[in-house]
Each structure stands twice: as C-alpha cells, then as structure tokens.
Amino acid sequence: MQEDIEQRISAIYHAHYQDVYYFLLHFTGNQNDAEDLTQEVFTRVLKGLAGFDGRVTLKTWLFSIAKHAAIDQHRKQKVKSFFSENWLMKLATKEGSPENVLTKRENVRELKQAIQKLAPHYRLVLILRCIEEYSVKETAEILGVSESKVKVNTHRALKLVKEMMDDTEEGGFLNEWARG
Known part of the structure; x- marks a missing residue:
C-alpha cells in the first residue's frame, strides 16, 4: 500500500x-x-x-x-514582487533595431510595474489566461470560480493594467501582449 x-x-x-x-x-x-x-x-x-x-x-x-x-x-x-523580468523580457527581444528593443524594454518595465500593482486575484487570472494560456474553463476550475467570473476578472485586470499604462503606444503594446 x-x-x-x-x-x-x-x-x-x-x-x-x-x-x-x-x-x-x-x-x-x-x-x-x-x-x-x-x-x-x-x-x-x-x-x-x-x-x-x-x-x-x-x-x-x-x-x-x-x-x-x-x-x-x-x-x-505582502510586498514581494510577483513577476519575473524574464517572461516579460521575451516579449521585447524580437529582431529589430537597438532603438526598438530599448522602447520595448521600457514598455515591458512599465507593464511589469502595472501588473505588480494588481490585486492577487487579478494577477492570478492574467497568469493563467494570458501567460500560461489556460482556457476559461480550466482557469475557473483552478481558481474555484465560475467561468463568467474568469472572463470578468480577465477583462477588468487588462483594463486596469491598460489604464495604468501612460500613452497609446504602450497601450498598443499591452493589446499586442494580451492577444499574444
């Protein structure tokens, strides 16, 4: 046994x-x-x-x-950082000029800062849906919430992050990342 x-x-x-x-x-x-x-x-x-x-x-x-x-x-x-620079930096390492890479790195840094300000339940839903790419159903099961709650929290988390981003170029970067 x-x-x-x-x-x-x-x-x-x-x-x-x-x-x-x-x-x-x-x-x-x-x-x-x-x-x-x-x-x-x-x-x-x-x-x-x-x-x-x-x-x-x-x-x-x-x-x-x-x-x-x-x-x-x-x-x-309580105050510990929740996201590794590594996964965000891979977003900014596509081929391009040094200027583009620097711009993307700055966008990544600002995105990281915005995400770190989110409540843990919003961070979790972003990790599962946008980074780990779990389905709505799988995310709901993992978090112990309804599928509609996952959809709402994903939308709200992305909206909050987008509001924290300064200008439209960075917001465009966020939209590109979220579609990922």
Missing part, C-alpha cells in the same frame, strides 16, 4: 513538477521562492492524495494547491 502511494506520488511529481514550478515562478518572480513553493505543493499533494476524489482533473487539483500555496506566501510576504 505505502509503495503504491510512493509510486503514484513519484509519477505525479515527474509528470507535473515543471508545470507547477513555472506557474509559481510566474506568480512569485523568484526562482528560489518558486522552488520552495513547488516543494510545498508536492508536500501538500502527499498529505492530500488520499482525499483526492477525481471530481476535477489531477492537473486542476495540483494547480489549485499551487494557487493556495502562492496566496499563502503572498499573505506572509
């Missing part, structure tokens, strides 16, 4: 570690925090596996645990 559980946990860990880690990396913006939280997620999985009833997919259950671990950390650290 114990050996079966260990094999199942090992299989779950190997199949989903990277996805959970990258989700938490996007949320925390820090590799060390993401690694620690990923380990916390799988510790919680180990403790809760017997109670997993299969009403949702295993991946949805894992991301729900990851979401709660991230929120728990946020409550403990």
Whole structure:
C-alpha cells in the first residue's frame, strides 16, 4: 500500500513538477521562492492524495494547491514582487533595431510595474489566461470560480493594467501582449 502511494506520488511529481514550478515562478518572480513553493505543493499533494476524489482533473487539483500555496506566501510576504523580468523580457527581444528593443524594454518595465500593482486575484487570472494560456474553463476550475467570473476578472485586470499604462503606444503594446 505505502509503495503504491510512493509510486503514484513519484509519477505525479515527474509528470507535473515543471508545470507547477513555472506557474509559481510566474506568480512569485523568484526562482528560489518558486522552488520552495513547488516543494510545498508536492508536500501538500502527499498529505492530500488520499482525499483526492477525481471530481476535477489531477492537473486542476495540483494547480489549485499551487494557487493556495502562492496566496499563502503572498499573505506572509505582502510586498514581494510577483513577476519575473524574464517572461516579460521575451516579449521585447524580437529582431529589430537597438532603438526598438530599448522602447520595448521600457514598455515591458512599465507593464511589469502595472501588473505588480494588481490585486492577487487579478494577477492570478492574467497568469493563467494570458501567460500560461489556460482556457476559461480550466482557469475557473483552478481558481474555484465560475467561468463568467474568469472572463470578468480577465477583462477588468487588462483594463486596469491598460489604464495604468501612460500613452497609446504602450497601450498598443499591452493589446499586442494580451492577444499574444
């Protein structure tokens, strides 16, 4: 019995570690925090596996645990940065003149600052929908809300970020990113 559980946990860990880690990396913006939280997620999985009833997919259950671990950390650290420069910088590294690259980097910096000002529930929905590219249904299951709530929060989060951006060129950059 114990050996079966260990094999199942090992299989779950190997199949989903990277996805959970990258989700938490996007949320925390820090590799060390993401690694620690990923380990916390799988510790919680180990403790809760017997109670997993299969009403949702295993991946949805894992991301729900990851979401709660991230929120728990946020409550403990309150003012920590949530987004890594790396994922935003990849938006600005398309071929182009040095001037274009600098402009895009500045846009990315301002976008990052705007997103960091959002409440955690808006940050989460942007990570899941716009960065991780989960469907509305998957995002709703992970966040434990209705699909309409996901749509509304995505719209509101993007609107808030757009309002925080200064000029229309940066707003255009945001629209390009959101369509991604």
